Amino acid sequence: MKRSLLIITVLSILCSGAHAADKIRVVTTIPDLADMTRQIGGDLVEVNSIATGVEDIHAVPMKPSFAVLLNKADVVVLLGLEAEHAFLPALLEAARNPRILRDAPGYIDASVYITPLEVPSRIDRALGDQHPMGNPHYNVDPVMGKAAARAIADGLSRNYPEHAATFKQNLDRYLAKLDAAIARWEAEAAPLKGKKLVSYHPDLVYFAERFGMEPEGTIEIRAGVDPTPGHIAELEERMRREKVDIVVRELHYPAGLAETVAQATGAKLVELPVMAGGSPETRDYISFIDYNVRTMLKAVQGGA
Amino acid sequence: MRSNGRSRPLTRAGLALIIVLLLGVARTDGQSVEELQQELKAMKTQLQQLQKKMEKQEELIETLSKQKTPAPALAAPAAAPTAAVVAAPPTPSAEQEQLEKRVTENIIQKIQPSLAAANKTFPAQFNPAIGLIIDTVGSYQENGGGNFEFRSAEIGISANIDPFARGYAIFNGTNDGVEVEEAAIVTTSLPYNLTVKGGRFFADFGRLSKFHDHDLPFVNRPQVLDTFVGGESQADGVELSYLAPLDQYLTLTLGAYNKMGADNTQVDNNVPRALSRFTYLVHPATFINLNDSNSIDLGLNLAYTPRVETFTTDDMEAGNNKGRYLADLDITFRYVPLSQAQYRGLIWGTELLFNGEDWNVGDQETPVFHSEGAFGVYSYLEARLTRRYYPGFMFNWQQALDRQQGDVTTYNPYFTIWLSEFQRLRLQYTYFTAPSDHQSQFFLQWTAVLGSHVHGFRDR
Numbered sequence: 001m002k003r004s005l006l007i008i009t010v011l012s013i014l015c016s017g018a019h020a021a022d023k024i025r026v027v028t029t030i031p032d033l034a035d036m037t038r039q040i041g042g043d044l045v046e047v048n049s050i051a052t053g054v055e056d057i058h059a060v061p062m063k064p065s066f067a068v069l070l071n072k073a074d075v076v077v078l079l080g081l082e083a084e085h086a087f088l089p090a091l092l093e094a095a096r097n098p099r100i101l102r103d104a105p106g107y108i109d110a111s112v113y114i115t116p117l118e119v120p121s122r123i124d125r126a127l128g129d130q131h132p133m134g135n136p137h138y139n140v141d142p143v144m145g146k147a148a149a150r151a152i153a154d155g156l157s158r159n160y161p162e163h164a165a166t167f168k169q170n171l172d173r174y175l176a177k178l179d180a181a182i183a184r185w186e187a188e189a190a191p192l193k194g195k196k197l198v199s200y201h202p203d204l205v206y207f208a209e210r211f212g213m214e215p216e217g218t219i220e221i222r223a224g225v226d227p228t229p230g231h232i233a234e235l236e237e238r239m240r241r242e243k244v245d246i247v248v249r250e251l252h253y254p255a256g257l258a259e260t261v262a263q264a265t266g267a268k269l270v271e272l273p274v275m276a277g278g279s280p281e282t283r284d285y286i287s288f289i290d291y292n293v294r295t296m297l298k299a300v301q302g303g304a
Numbered sequence: 305m306r307s308n309g310r311s312r313p314l315t316r317a318g319l320a321l322i323i324v325l326l327l328g329v330a331r332t333d334g335q336s337v338e339e340l341q342q343e344l345k346a347m348k349t350q351l352q353q354l355q356k357k358m359e360k361q362e363e364l365i366e367t368l369s370k371q372k373t374p375a376p377a378l379a380a381p382a383a384a385p386t387a388a389v390v391a392a393p394p395t396p397s398a399e400q401e402q403l404e405k406r407v408t409e410n411i412i413q414k415i416q417p418s419l420a421a422a423n424k425t426f427p428a429q430f431n432p433a434i435g436l437i438i439d440t441v442g443s444y445q446e447n448g449g450g451n452f453e454f455r456s457a458e459i460g461i462s463a464n465i466d467p468f469a470r471g472y473a474i475f476n477g478t479n480d481g482v483e484v485e486e487a488a489i490v491t492t493s494l495p496y497n498l499t500v501k502g503g504r505f506f507a508d509f510g511r512l513s514k515f516h517d518h519d520l521p522f523v524n525r526p527q528v529l530d531t532f533v534g535g536e537s538q539a540d541g542v543e544l545s546y547l548a549p550l551d552q553y554l555t556l557t558l559g560a561y562n563k564m565g566a567d568n569t570q571v572d573n574n575v576p577r578a579l580s581r582f583t584y585l586v587h588p589a590t591f592i593n594l595n596d597s598n599s600i601d602l603g604l605n606l607a608y609t610p611r612v613e614t615f616t617t618d619d620m621e622a623g624n625n626k627g628r629y630l631a632d633l634d635i636t637f638r639y640v641p642l643s644q645a646q647y648r649g650l651i652w653g654t655e656l657l658f659n660g661e662d663w664n665v666g667d668q669e670t671p672v673f674h675s676e677g678a679f680g681v682y683s684y685l686e687a688r689l690t691r692r693y694y695p696g697f698m699f700n701w702q703q704a705l706d707r708q709q710g711d712v713t714t715y716n717p718y719f720t721i722w723l724s725e726f727q728r729l730r731l732q733y734t735y736f737t738a739p740s741d742h743q744s745q746f747f748l749q750w751t752a753v754l755g756s757h758v759h760g761f762r763d764r
Contacts, residue, residue, distance in 0.1 A: 052596065052642060054642050054643035055642050055643060055645060056645060056646050058646075059645040059646045060645070061638075061640045061642070061645055062759065062761065062764050063591065063593060063599060064553040064591035064601070065553055065591060065593050067547070067553060067761075068547075068550070068551060068552070068553050071497065071547060071549070072549075085759070086759050087759065089758065089759070090758070090759050090760055090761040090764075091761070093492075093761060094547075094761045095547075096494075096497045096498070096499055096547050098492065098493035101492060101493070115411055115414050115415055116415075116418060117414070119415075119417040119418040120417075121417050121420070125726060125754075129724075129725060133418065134418060224724070224725060225724045225725075226690075226691050226692055226724075251643060252643050252644065252645075252646070253646075254644075254647055254690075
């Protein structure tokens with residue numbers, strides 16, 4: 001009898017996931033999508049994010065505990081455009097949850113309404129770690145963020161049509177909030193127009209496009225390929241010639257080289273997160289974009 | 305209600321006329337008749353101009369209204385025509401139309417490359433993903449000389465079969481010929497968190513036994529795995545795997561195979577056998593997340609063959625139709641700082657193995673079978689210093705399975721240079737010591753991946 005009670009107690013503790021059985025269990029790959037899903041799903045959803053925001057999305061550690069999260073998920077929300085290829089396909093396989101396998105109803109790809117940039121016209125490993133469907137780092141652009149939010153709302157409504165009206169209402173409210181913020185950012189970011197930037201990885205392409213900045217290359221020799229001394233020398237020469245204003249170090253890349261390149265060329269070094277949660281000031285999607293715009297502005301206008 | 309477009313200009317004209325007349329009456333007192341006539345004439349001219357202007361505006365409004373009035377929506381509910389009119393969007397101006405056109409053209413221009421790329425690959429959409437891995441090693445052994453060893457060219461293909469299963473195959477070309485290293489079907493949608501795998505595959509035994517040679521953290525597989533398992537844990541058979549529905553990661557794999565081990569020559573893979581001569585596997589595994597950066601993988605493995613037919617290896621008889629136990633405890637500690645996962649980290653991996661089976665400690669004529677247990681272990685530590693440089697050290701120690709020979713120990717410092725995610729160089733020094741053999745060995749390995757690649761869960 002005592003043994004049975006012990007077993008039941010242990011199992012109850014282990015199976016503690018049952019506490020939120022009445023909510024829609026959502027697992028997102030990045031915190032940006034988690035925040036949007038919470039805004040849209042409201043009290044109907046319980047959301048967990050695989051990444052915390054400080055990671056490189058191409059190198060999120062593939063922990064078995066994520067397979068457990070995905071096993072219990074009703075839907076998974078991902079950035080898409082193969083951004084998560086290093087961890088999500090394998091985790092989905094390990095999770096053994098047919099509801100969220102690729103192209104199943106519970107697989108919500110937030111990129112479906114995105115117009116991708118940098119879609120390669122030729123697929124070749126000599127060109128680096130390419131994303132055949134286009135640059136996947138669109139979450140740094142708030143207008144693309146609106147498209148992602150719409151995709152999430154549609155995905156949730158597809159799976160839970162009985163709550164579609166609530167999702168629509170919450171989406172409209174969130175989009176209005178984003179629209180107001182976007183109008184403010186676009187006004188504030190006027191000094192960024194025409195400024196040239198070099199980043200470590202092509203993470204800032206959509207940000208640059210939104211605010212009129214001009215990407216002038218990357219510290220990586222090709223996306224995903226570490227630089228060689230020859231590449232750095234060539235990059236620095238080009239940066240001086242083109243009068244590049246900004247060197248962006250995405251926070252998950254090493255500091256040394258970006259600093260050296262900035263110092264050698266007279267460009268300002270700016271350190272930016274590329275996901276919500278990537279720094280303490282970026283607790284949600286709007287504060288993340290806000291932080292990036294303000295940090296970039298500070299650098300351009302001569303601040304620290 | 306929406307206002308009529310014509311009424312507003314006419315109202316304005318009427319008002320203008322009244323104002324003009326009132327002004328005219330008011331100003332007659334102090335002015336001459338001639339002046340009044342001139343003013344009246346000027347006003348008349350202005351009024352005519354105003355009237356013409358209004359007519360032109362009316363014409364323009366009428367033309368635009370004809371062009372832009374939307375056709376009545378067929379699906380609109382007949383019971384609420386007023387609501388439909390109220391809800392109708394305002395008619396866009398010519399400028400708006402031009403703007404929309406420009407935006408559409410801009411979007412089409414931007415997505416054109418992706419459409420073109422999609423069209424290019426369309427005829428091959430149903431082909432499986434294909435990848436090729438080339439693994440080549442140059443070596444020098446103190447007692448054996450040097451060699452350029454073409455180790456393998458491995459073609460891997462994989463695809464979903466249908467909504468219920470996926471399949472994959474790996475063909476390995478070596479100096480000895482081409483073999484099917486793996487070819488298996490794996491279910492993807494069984495209920496109760498179950499997965500079934502069937503065909504030829506690497507059995508879920510231990511950790512590094514499931515790795516292909518080119519995926520190992522060092523040049524050569526730890527010798528203890530070669531001796532105890534038979535190299536890669538290749539097996540023809542079936543596996544059932546279960547993920548417990550708990551918050552704690554816990555899996556249980558059960559397997560049944562003809563035999564286990566690609567180089568295991570103790571058992572013939574190609575003949576039918578009694579159920580007692582199959583090898584059976586039990587493998588529970590778990591994962592402990594210490595914190596965001598530190599974690600431990602833990603697995604316990606038992607491969608049991610109830611009756612092993614007598615065989616001879618190195619002039620020693622074994623088997624004796626008795627059981628063989630092969631047990632393995634695998635533990636892997638990882639330090640992976642989340643924000644620096646690409647270029648910082650540490651991994652410590654260890655497997656402790658035990659083999660128990662009957663060996664003939666007598667001779668051929670008067671066999672005396674005796675159950676012998678042998679232990680072996682490997683342990684390695686690898687650091688990630690940058691995205692390119694991974695130094696490490698692997699230690700291997702093992703007893704002889706029959707316990708008739710001395711122990712074997714190897715010390716293996718190595719240094720891996722990742723030129724990119726798809727190309728790797730590795731230098732390794734091995735000091736090998738056995739009772740009758742002590743030597744230094746040097747290796748340079750060059751490995752490259754072409755085409756499709758996957759980040760598999762089992763290779764983590």
